[in-house]
Amino acid sequence: MDKLLLLGDEAIAQAAIDAGMSGVYAYPGTPSTEITEYIQKNKIAAERKLHSEWSANEKTAMESALGMSYAGKRAMVCMKHVGLNVAADAFMNSAITGVNGGLIIVVADDPSMHSSQNEQDSRYFGDFAMMPIFEPSNQQEAYNMVYEAFDFSEHFNVPVLVRITTRLAHSRSGIERKTLKNENKNSFPGDLRQFVLLPSIAKKNYRILLGNQARLENESEHSEFNKYIRGDNKSLGIIASGIAYNYLIENFEDEKVPYPVVKISQYPLPSDMIKELYEECETILVLEEGYPFIENKLTGVLGDKKVKGRLTGDLPRDGELNPNHVAVALGIEKPITDYTPNILTGRPPALCPGCGHTDVFIAINEVMKDYGPGKVFSDIGCYTLSALAPLKSINTCVDMGASITMAKGGVDAGLKNVIAFIGDSTFTHSGMTGLLDCVYEKTPITVIISDNDTAGMTGGQSSHAEHMLYKICKGLGVEEDHIRTFTPLRKNHEEAVKILREEIEYEGVSVIIPHRECVRTLERKHKMKVKVTKMN
Amino acid sequence: MKADIILSGVGGQGILSIAATLGTAALQEGLNMKQSEVHGMSQRGGDVSSNMRISDKPIASDLIAKGKADVILSVEPMESLRFISYLKPDGWLITNSKPFKNIAVYPDIEEIYSEIRKIKNHIIVNADEIAAELKSLRSSNIVMLGAATPFFDINFESLKKALQSIFENKGQDVVDKNIAALEKGREFALAEIKKR
Incomplete structure (x- = not known):
């Protein structure tokens, strides 16, 4: 095949x-x-x-x-x-x-x-x-x-x-x-x-x-996925799990690794294999992607000078591994510092040109000038990028749905005129129950569910919220007069500002649902339409 | 045979099409390949890169080690500099000359060119102009791929076949334009080498 x-x-x-x-x-x-x-x-x-x-x-x-x-x-x-x-x-x-x-x-x-x-x-x-x-x-x-x-x-x-x-x-x-x-x-x-x-x-x-x-x-x-690979040089024994094993092999190119190696891809840990390696080698190097999980199991509270890895600083404590980290830990090469010319500037990700979230944030920024900084709780999605320049709109992003509940906690602690900003898909993922908490306690809060009909950041998957947000909010008990909507476009800026002001002033639960499709999914649909027309 | 290529550019500039073409061609030739790419957050207009590894021997790491890349192939000039610590001393840096300006302050382009010229082996290609001459602006990424082909050992016919299979569903016209782009890019690079 x-x-x-x-x-x-x-x-x-x-x-x-x-x-x-x-x-x-x-x-x-x-x-x-x-x-x-x-x-x-x-x-x-x-x-x-x-x-x-x-x-x-x-x-x-x-x-x-x-x-x-x-x-x-x-x-x-x-x-x-x-x-x-x-x-x-x-x-x-x-x-x-x-x-x-x-x-x-x-x-x-x-x-x-x-x-x-x-x-x-x-x-x-x-x-x-x-x-x-x-x-x-x-x-x-x-x-x-x-x-x-x-x-x-x-x-x-x-x-x-x-x-x-x-x-x-x-x-x-x-x-x-x-x-x-x-x-x-x-x-x-x-x-x-x-x-x-x-x-x-x-x-x-x-x-x-x-x-x-x-x-x-x-x-x-x-297991066929775990291997004890013999080696003659027993000054070092290596435990390599998952893809870290590749970074080890990469460093020896066409040659065999001279040290005994235990390759681990299946857990619980094969303790007999590990004990044998420990017995036969002078020192042990643990290569693993992620936390020092295996290393910690080996050394525990008492520590063991024989075992090296991310905890001992032989490999970086955080971040993903690469072949160079492993080469340094093996003593094959010295650390290479990234050389980049001074002229090079960063190119951070940003909201796409024409994105509806941007229009909502421009309105929020204008309104919140009157209420002071630090009051926009937000969530996980493309719109999290609004934390960066030029918008600098939001103050929190922790976990799915946390915008609404953290804003509620902020209000409970005495903050006034607070906004929770969440996307449509994140809202149906984990925002609904938090909104119910707010309704239950009549928390004065303005929840903005910026609806672009999709899960945008992950590439435009379908959203459970499609055509459902109004019904869901009403069903959860938000008063109909305080479920508002507008189309986030530059020409509707004044309307957006007016709605925001009114609802922020309201001493109860408000939900504003700005609604405009994600420019990416819209573009993709358009391309498909063109393709179908051509085929016909 | 081994080719470790770093592809770089900005999200949406067609790096993944270059990678797909190379990968398809490599598999056709029965070579091993690994290609890591960037999905998710960085795709939103941020810098993106892909590590493309092709070899007649098994490939271990998905990532190219620093100082080991044979080629940096960039569809954007500033982005060509982001990974230069990965380029091996006699490796080639091939970049498009046209800046993609989606940041508030883009550095002076002449200074970027002069940094690129500090690399021993480099070729700066006006890929957008070549693509425009072919009346196929969207193929500038494939012009860049063509310009890099003299620097790794992958059969040129296999690359053409790969373009055929990748762009087939967009119509033969698109396939032909991309093949022309590939050829023009290669011609340009070969002419540049001759000048030296």
């Missing part, structure tokens, strides 16, 4: 389709978005009618996937690292319920925070839930691991966490496919109360999970 040229994300998607998955559930989030998008466009997926519609948020996605597993079919749920915080309740408990159909949770971490607010390492979550973790080192391994993970999940009655990072997710490589499997047929769990986590049942299930740990570790010791 010809190799397919696929992103790491796409390789995962293709593997899931080939392994007989019946549905993917996800909320868009860089760097995980392309997994679901690939399935949405895939021919086999369409023929098989695999579920691939976006979910409202990661929690609803996780629960739907668990439901599909309950019903006997293979399901996958995908998210970015911070999405796992949202899905955490369902995620943690899915380890206790176990599975019926195979269940895979793919989490894409973003070390170096290319497109995120932190660089949390999802391996801690896998460890916390006592779930097996697969951490592929390259795109082909990602394909192979996901293809096998469904069987693994069903065999051990446990969901599998697949942890990838930005470089693997967004790097393309040639992929060899395996045979296409049939989907599972519907079936109920053998015990119809397996998923009832009443304390009496949960205790039993938890003991099963605990009892499973030794078997899972034994699997890690013998």
Whole structure:
């Protein structure tokens, strides 16, 4: 079979389709978005009618996937690292319920925070839930691991966490496919109360999970994805996990690594392999992408001078690794400082020309001059870029939906004339419940839901909020007179300012919904129209 | 055979089309390739880059190490300088001459050119002008790809075939214009080398 040229994300998607998955559930989030998008466009997926519609948020996605597993079919749920915080309740408990159909949770971490607010390492979550973790080192391994993970999940009655990072997710490589499997047929769990986590049942299930740990570790010791690679020079032993393994190999090009190496791509950690390496080598270097997870397990509170890594400063404590970092840690080269000519200036990302959010912020800036600085709470989306020059409009961006609830906390603390600025997709992700809190307490707050009919930052995915915002706000109890709208265009600036002023002055909950489609999705639709016309 | 190429420019300038063309051609020739790219936040008018690695041997890292890139191929002059610490001492820097000004203060373009001229092996291409002569302004990225082809060992016919398969669904006219752009870019670079 010809190799397919696929992103790491796409390789995962293709593997899931080939392994007989019946549905993917996800909320868009860089760097995980392309997994679901690939399935949405895939021919086999369409023929098989695999579920691939976006979910409202990661929690609803996780629960739907668990439901599909309950019903006997293979399901996958995908998210970015911070999405796992949202899905955490369902995620943690899915380890206790176990599975019926195979269940895979793919989490894409973003070390170096290319497109995120932190660089949390999802391996801690896998460890916390006592779930097996697969951490592929390259795109082909990602394909192979996901293809096998469904069987693994069903065999051990446990969901599998697949942890990838930005470089693997967004790097393309040639992929060899395996045979296409049939989907599972519907079936109920053998015990119809397996998923009832009443304390009496949960205790039993938890003991099963605990009892499973030794078997899972034994699997890690013998996994084809973990390797003990012998080496003659025992002055150093290297533990390399996930894509960090590639940076090690890169430094020796055509030669074999002279040191013993334990390559890790499957957890729980294969402790026998690690102990053997520790015994036979003078010092140990741990190479891992993300937090010093393995290093910390090795050294703990007492520390161990024999072990080097991110905690000891032999590798940077934060940010993603690269071949140069590893070369320095190995003593092959001295640190290279980035040389760039002084004349080079930064080119930060910015809102697109013609973006509706910009018109809303121009109005907000004008109005807020009268109410003082520091009162615009905001959220996650393209509009977060308004924190930067030239707009400099917003004061917070923490997590999905936090604009409304943080603004509420600010009001409760005595702030007046406060704005919460949120996008349409972020609002339906996690903003609605916060708005309900405000309605319940009649909090004087002005919520601006800047509606562009899409999840823009992640590339223009469909938004659950489409044509729904007015109805949702009314349903949550916002007074109809205080649900306002306008079209954010330069010519409507005066109208926007007037509406903003009126609602900021109102001593209760107001929602303003400026509505204009994202210029990017509009442009894409226009191109498609032109293409269709040409074809006709 | 090994080619480590850093592609750079501004979001929306067509770097990913260059990468797709190179990647498709490499796979046709049975070569190994890895290509990392930027999605998400930086695509909003920020600087973008892609690491393109092609080899007849297995490739380990998705990222090119500093001081190891064979070619920096940039569709924007200032962006050609952002990754020069990645260029190996005898590597080539190939850049478009036309600045993309979407920031408040863009540096003096002559100073940028003079920084580029400090690099031992460099070619500055007026890709937009060449594309305009071909009446295909949108192909300036492919002109740039063509200008870089003398500096790595990928079959030129394979690149043409790759353009055919990538742009096929946009019509044969678009395919032909891109192939012409590729050829013109290459001719320009070859003529530049001869002058030296």
